[in-house]
Amino acid sequence: MTEQLVEITGLRKRFGRVQALDGLDLSVGRGEVHGFLGPNGSGKSTTLRILLGLTRADGGVVRLFGGDPWKDAVELHGSLAYVPGDVTLWPGLTGGQCIDVLARAHGRVDERRRADLVDRFDLDPTRRSRDYSKGNRQKVSLVAALATDVELLVLDEPTAGLDPLMEEVFQQVVHERRAEGTTVLLSSHLLGEVEALADRVSIIRSGRTVTTGTLTELRRHTRSAVRAVTVRPPDLDRVAGIQDVRTGTDDEGRTDVHASCEPDAVGALVGALHDAGIHTLTVTPPSLDDLFLEAYAGPDR
Amino acid sequence: MTGTHGVGTMTGIALRTGWKVLVTWVLAMVGVMAVTGSSIGALYDTPEKIRGYAASLGGDAMAVLNGRVAGLDTLGGVLANEFGFVLSFGMPLMAVALTSRATRRDEEAGRLELLLAARIGRRAPLLAAVLVSSGAVLLTGLGCGAVMAAFGADAAGSLLYGLGIAALGFVFVGVTAVAAQVVEHNRQVWVVGIALTALLYLLRGLGALERNALLWLSPHGWVDEVRAFGEPRVWPLMLALGVGLALVALAFWFLDRRDVGSALLRPRRSVPRASAALRTPLGLAVRQHRGAVLGWAVVAAALMGVYGSLAQEIIDVILDNPALGGFLGADAEGLAEDLLRTVMSTFVMMLAMLVAAFVVAGIGSLREEERAGRLEVDLSAQRSRHSWLGVHVLVVTAGALVVGLVGALALGGSTSAALGERDWVGDVLSGALVQVPAVLVFVGLAVALLGWWPRGHLLAWGVLAVGALLAYLGPGFDLPDVLLDASPFIAVGQDVLADGASTPGTLVLLSVGLVLTVTGFVGFRRRDVPVP
Numbered sequence: 126m127t128e129q130l131v132e133i134t135g136l137r138k139r140f141g142r143v144q145a146l147d148g149l150d151l152s153v154g155r156g157e158v159h160g161f162l163g164p165n166g167s168g169k170s171t172t173l174r175i176l177l178g179l180t181r182a183d184g185g186v187v188r189l190f191g192g193d194p195w196k197d198a199v200e201l202h203g204s205l206a207y208v209p210g211d212v213t214l215w216p217g218l219t220g221g222q223c224i225d226v227l228a229r230a231h232g233r234v235d236e237r238r239r240a241d242l243v244d245r246f247d248l249d250p251t252r253r254s255r256d257y258s259k260g261n262r263q264k265v266s267l268v269a270a271l272a273t274d275v276e277l278l279v280l281d282e283p284t285a286g287l288d289p290l291m292e293e294v295f296q297q298v299v300h301e302r303r304a305e306g307t308t309v310l311l312s313s314h315l316l317g318e319v320e321a322l323a324d325r326v327s328i329i330r331s332g333r334t335v336t337t338g339t340l341t342e343l344r345r346h347t348r349s350a351v352r353a354v355t356v357r358p359p360d361l362d363r364v365a366g367i368q369d370v371r372t373g374t375d376d377e378g379r380t381d382v383h384a385s386c387e388p389d390a391v392g393a394l395v396g397a398l399h400d401a402g403i404h405t406l407t408v409t410p411p412s413l414d415d416l417f418l419e420a421y422a423g424p425d426r
Numbered sequence: 427m428t429g430t431h432g433v434g435t436m437t438g439i440a441l442r443t444g445w446k447v448l449v450t451w452v453l454a455m456v457g458v459m460a461v462t463g464s465s466i467g468a469l470y471d472t473p474e475k476i477r478g479y480a481a482s483l484g485g486d487a488m489a490v491l492n493g494r495v496a497g498l499d500t501l502g503g504v505l506a507n508e509f510g511f512v513l514s515f516g517m518p519l520m521a522v523a524l525t526s527r528a529t530r531r532d533e534e535a536g537r538l539e540l541l542l543a544a545r546i547g548r549r550a551p552l553l554a555a556v557l558v559s560s561g562a563v564l565l566t567g568l569g570c571g572a573v574m575a576a577f578g579a580d581a582a583g584s585l586l587y588g589l590g591i592a593a594l595g596f597v598f599v600g601v602t603a604v605a606a607q608v609v610e611h612n613r614q615v616w617v618v619g620i621a622l623t624a625l626l627y628l629l630r631g632l633g634a635l636e637r638n639a640l641l642w643l644s645p646h647g648w649v650d651e652v653r654a655f656g657e658p659r660v661w662p663l664m665l666a667l668g669v670g671l672a673l674v675a676l677a678f679w680f681l682d683r684r685d686v687g688s689a690l691l692r693p694r695r696s697v698p699r700a701s702a703a704l705r706t707p708l709g710l711a712v713r714q715h716r717g718a719v720l721g722w723a724v725v726a727a728a729l730m731g732v733y734g735s736l737a738q739e740i741i742d743v744i745l746d747n748p749a750l751g752g753f754l755g756a757d758a759e760g761l762a763e764d765l766l767r768t769v770m771s772t773f774v775m776m777l778a779m780l781v782a783a784f785v786v787a788g789i790g791s792l793r794e795e796e797r798a799g800r801l802e803v804d805l806s807a808q809r810s811r812h813s814w815l816g817v818h819v820l821v822v823t824a825g826a827l828v829v830g831l832v833g834a835l836a837l838g839g840s841t842s843a844a845l846g847e848r849d850w851v852g853d854v855l856s857g858a859l860v861q862v863p864a865v866l867v868f869v870g871l872a873v874a875l876l877g878w879w880p881r882g883h884l885l886a887w888g889v890l891a892v893g894a895l896l897a898y899l900g901p902g903f904d905l906p907d908v909l910l911d912a913s914p915f916i917a918v919g920q921d922v923l924a925d926g927a928s929t930p931g932t933l934v935l936l937s938v939g940l941v942l943t944v945t946g947f948v949g950f951r952r953r954d955v956p957v958p
């Protein structure tokens with residue numbers, strides 16, 4: 126069991142009539158890049174703010190580096206850097222000045238890394254931040270956080286506004302930091318980004334954790350879609366691990382079968398179809414997209 | 427003109443998105459004129475009284491403020507003079523507000539780009555903005571003229587004066603149209619507009635005082651020189667119109683020579699690294715508030731300087747007033763000085779209100795830190811909430827002392843200069859010191875709101891407004907002392923220059939300020955960040 130830098134169980138938070146968090150669980154082990162996925166308004170930012178002791182939880186347990194972030198915020202902040210989802214930098218300061226001011230807030234700056242990142246993110250540090258585009262402002266926040274020597278990076282939807290080229294740079298840098306042993310908690314509403322970076326993923330919806338695990342584990346939980354036309358009606362009752370079975374008859378009297386199937390049950394299902402005389406067969410492999418869309422679109426609670 | 431396709435659409439959009447602002451400006455200006463008209467009409471209801479008006483003004487000091495208004499022996503002239511100050515700033519700022527919001531503001535927000543991608547010509551948005559703003563200033567001018575005529579001013583003169591008002595506004599429509607091409611941010615358009623308004627106003631004042639050519643450098647002066655209620659002339663009006671048109675043409679010329687979203691002046695570059703000072707919390711806070719401190723200090727200096735320079739006029743008015751003169755009797759001079767002291771106490775009180783407004787605005791700006799997400803970043807560092815708030819409150823309070831000190835020095839200095847007899851600086855400074863607890867109450871109030879009810883910051887402005895109104899109007903209306911003492915500005919002591927501080931009042935205010943501040947810090951430690 127690795128050391129857990131973040132441990133959240135049963136987290137609840139209400140804003141007036143909105144139940145923003147409703148029993149959310151999240152744990153992040155040392156050294157991993159953890160993808161924190163969920164649609165807009167699902168409670169990602171609120172969770173991160175509670176984790177940083179900015180917002181107070183209504184219920185549940187929150188541990189950051191083993192401590193209570195609300196009570197011991199100042200001490201715990203010594204070894205993390207945070208990039209909020211939506212920050213307007215000091216309009217009168219230049220990008221370079223903003224980086225220094227932010228980095229100073231995060232902790233100790235690695236000067237070599239800072240110079241390298243300014244270069245790689247193609248940032249002009251002499252322009253005032255009010256003259257920057259949204260993407261460039263986001264780069265400033267990222268450079269400041271990524272250039273600091275910290276154990277944990279908390280990034281709230283960090284690539285919003287970045288062009289694909291810069292997103293690529295961002296991913297490279299996160300990989301490098303991970304190789305050096307930095308832990309990263311990365312919130313996002315984009316599956317692709319998380320798939321490219323994360324060791325483990327937690328998917329939340331309406332303030333609740335829907336599923337969590339490594340990408341491989343998640344894939345294992347998703348189902349293959351099977352579609353077949355057989356000469357005779359297949360006997361599917363003896364196959365365990367299949368669901369959503371729909372059968373029909375086509376105009377030539379053959380049986381049309383749709384089903385979804387756990388990864389381990391594919392063999393047994395194909396066997397049963399074979400016994401019924403396969404005419405056509407397609408098996409669509411499990412996709413994280415489906416899982417993700419399911420989490421997005423599924424019924425409320 | 428080519429490239430103006432869709433100007434009708436753009437005008438529609440400008441009106442649809444901005445009609446509230448437009449109507450508010452027009453109604454406010456015409457409304458002020460109506461209030462002026464009804465009160466002046468009641469005060470100066472006979473030709474004799476009107477003829478006495480000019481004599482009551484106290485000469486050159488008035489020329490600096492309002493220019494030399496022609497026909498002061500007519501009702502129209504009196505109205506024009508009374509309206510002069512509002513006109514001098516109201517019309518230019520109205521033009522800046524209306525023109526900038528439909529040009530640079532929309533361009534900065536990216537809305538213009540969206541529209542230009544549709545079937546809208548490149549020049550249409552600017553043309554529409556100029557048309558709408560010009561229509562608004564014309565409407566204001568005609569409205570003010572109509573109100574004047576309705577209160578009995580000469581009709582032809584009123585019309586001409588109204589057109590003069592509109593012409594002043596039109597010049598600033600042109601100024602704003604040009605500024606919107608030259609600088610990249612709406613904020614900067616405003617800075618250019620306000621700075622030019624103040625500069626041209628001052629030029630007119632100096633020109634009118636010295637009766638020299640400086641007057642002709644300022645559109646404010648051109649309006650005066652129309653002499654609507656004296657011997658009217660139309661050519662200064664044409665001059666204003668011509669300059670306005672030339673500015674608009676220049677704006678279009680600039681527009682054709684730049685890209686959408688950019689400006690003629692490329693943004694300046696600056697240092698790529700933060701200084702050691704800027705990297706400290708204190709240095710950053712100083713940097714954030716210093717612009718406001720500077721701005722408010724300039725306003726305090728200007729306002730107090732003008733008040734002080736009127737000291738001689740105040741004494742003259744007191745001595746010349748037959749009613750008062752008889753009342754004062756033999757020792758008129760000495761009593762006049764006592765009265766002057768009371769007036770100076772009122773000026774110091776107004777300075778305290780100004781400083782309190784700075785404080786409320788300064789602590790209110792911390793809400794902007796929160797909304798912008800910068801507070802979150804700061805607090806995710808190894809910084810306690812108390813240290814964050816403490817540093818900002820410290821800087822704002824120190825800034826308040828600077829603004830107050832500058833204002834007091836300006837008041838004391840200009841009074842001494844105007845009277846040329848004895849030194850008022852010491853008196854004014856000690857009077858200002860007495861008002862400090864009143865200001866501290868507003869530090870406490872603003873901090874308490876930030877800690878417990880951040881969305882309720884407006885309440886601090888409300889309390890300030892009520893406190894100021896009570897202190898300002900209360901004595902005149904003979905309100906009971908209990909009510910007067912509810913205003914911090916009175917509770918510190920009435921007539922602070924003559925009588926000094928009220929000890930119980932000072933103690934109560936200091937305690938209230940302290941308790942509120944401490945309460946605010948406690949609340950700020952316990953609440954959620956950010957509150958949107």
Ligand SMILES: Nc1ncnc2c1ncn2[C@@H]1O[C@H](COP(=O)(O)OP(=O)(O)O)[C@@H](O)[C@H]1O
Nearest residue numbers: 140143145164165166167168169170171172958
């Ligand atoms: N300070 C607040 N006051 C009221 N409602 C809030 C506040 N912060 C968040 N919410 C609400 O809580 C829910 C979760 O928001 P958030 O955590 O920002 O979601 P996400 O970051 O996943 O988009 C949303 O419905 C949002 O409107």
Ligand SMILES: [Mg+2]
Nearest residue numbers: 169170210282
């Ligand atoms: Mg969010």
